[in-house]
Amino acid sequence: MMPSTLKCLLRALVVFLFWQIGPADAAISCSVSATGLAFGDVTSALLANQTSSTTGTITFNCTGFAASSTATVCLSLDTYNASTTRSMTSGANTLNYQIYQNSSFTTRWGDRADGDVVTIHVSTNSSGAASGSATMYAQVLTGQTTLPAGSYSQTIPSGANNELAAANGTATPCTSITSNTTGISFTTTATVSNICSISTANINFGSVPNLSSSVAATGSIILQCTHGDAYNVGLNAGSGSGATIANRLMTYGSYTVTYSLYQNSAHSVVWGNTIGTNTVSGTGSGATQTLTVYGLVPVQTAPAAGTFNDTVVATVTY
Numbered sequence: 001m002m003p004s005t006l007k008c009l010l011r012a013l014v015v016f017l018f019w020q021i022g023p024a025d026a027a028i029s030c031s032v033s034a035t036g037l038a039f040g041d042v043t044s045a046l047l048a049n050q051t052s053s054t055t056g057t058i059t060f061n062c063t064g065f066a067a068s069s070t071a072t073v074c075l076s077l078d079t080y081n082a083s084t085t086r087s088m089t090s091g092a093n094t095l096n097y098q099i100y101q102n103s104s105f106t107t108r109w110g111d112r113a114d115g116d117v118v119t120i121h122v123s124t125n126s127s128g129a130a131s132g133s134a135t136m137y138a139q140v141l142t143g144q145t146t147l148p149a150g151s152y153s154q155t156i157p158s159g160a161n162n163e164l165a166a167a168n169g170t171a172t173p174c175t176s177i178t179s180n181t182t183g184i185s186f187t188t189t190a191t192v193s194n195i196c197s198i199s200t201a202n203i204n205f206g207s208v209p210n211l212s213s214s215v216a217a218t219g220s221i222i223l224q225c226t227h228g229d230a231y232n233v234g235l236n237a238g239s240g241s242g243a244t245i246a247n248r249l250m251t252y253g254s255y256t257v258t259y260s261l262y263q264n265s266a267h268s269v270v271w272g273n274t275i276g277t278n279t280v281s282g283t284g285s286g287a288t289q290t291l292t293v294y295g296l297v298p299v300q301t302a303p304a305a306g307t308f309n310d311t312v313v314a315t316v317t318y
Contacts, residue, residue, distance in 0.1 A: 030073070034059075034186035042095075042192060046145055057135055065124040066124065070170055074165040080114070083096075088190055093152070112176075149229065153190075156186050159183055193226065199222045210302045216295065223291065230283050231281065231282055234278075245271075250310040256303065261294070
């Protein structure tokens with residue numbers, strides 16, 4: 001009886017061990033998706049030498065983990081350039097940006113090689129499944145005021161350095177986990193437009209006892225236009241009743257003083273508002289540009305004493 005009883009016990013043990021090993025060895029499988037990073041129009045921020053920010057989300061769903069435990073999901077993003085920034089392109093032009101792990105934009109999001117992998121510890125359910133997400137915080141960087149207009153983009157390609165990796169437990173750091181990988185891919189976009197901003201500095205002819213001699217003074221127009229953006233700046237005839245481009249009028253009550261505005265210091269080229277005829281043209285550089293307005297009050301009979309003024313509208317067309 002003894003040999004027969006021992007044989008039955010061994011059979012039961014083999015069956016029990018086989019049943020336990022099967023589920024624990026199930027393969028981990030993950031799906032992953034990422035929203036694009038869409039900055040929109042970043043022109044105003046670029047010209048002001050400020051950052052532009054946006055966010056995106058990476059979402060994952062995994063199965064095959066150990067049931068009712070904690071697993072590790074690693075999210076890697078690469079495509080750094082030589083200066084450890086990322087780059088969108090429009091033709092031959094480059095717009096630099098960066099992706100960060102945090103909303104304060106201090107920790108870059110990278111891959112295993114640079115140690116900036118995003119690590120997520122997830123709780124698995126009784127079936128060994130888990131899901132989660134991570135936010136990408138992205139910024140277009142400063143110092144790019146001279147960038148020309150264009151539609152800029154970069155496609156992050158799924159691959160060895162742009163991927164999700166996963167493993168059971170929490171002991172192994174993400175810099176060492178290379179198993180159960182799934183590629184991550186998305187597109188980053190931004191637009192740089194042709195725009196101009198304009199401001200002015202007034203012309204003050206000062207105080208004079210009479211107008212037996214001409215009086216000259218200058219003012220300025222300050223422009224900032226997108227690099228490569230062609231523009232024209234025009235000046236209207238002013239607010240004086242009956243004024244023309246050639247003969248503008250400063251007024252004080254019913255009295256007037258005639259004056260003119262010129263493009264040059266020799267006071268020979270009148271500045272008006274007809275494009276191609278008497279406006280000032282130029283091309284934006286992305287930096288601030290200053291145009292000088294040359295004013296001249298010619299010799300004339302002085303009217304009654306008073307403070308004379310006029311309002312001239314400067315318009316930039318681009």
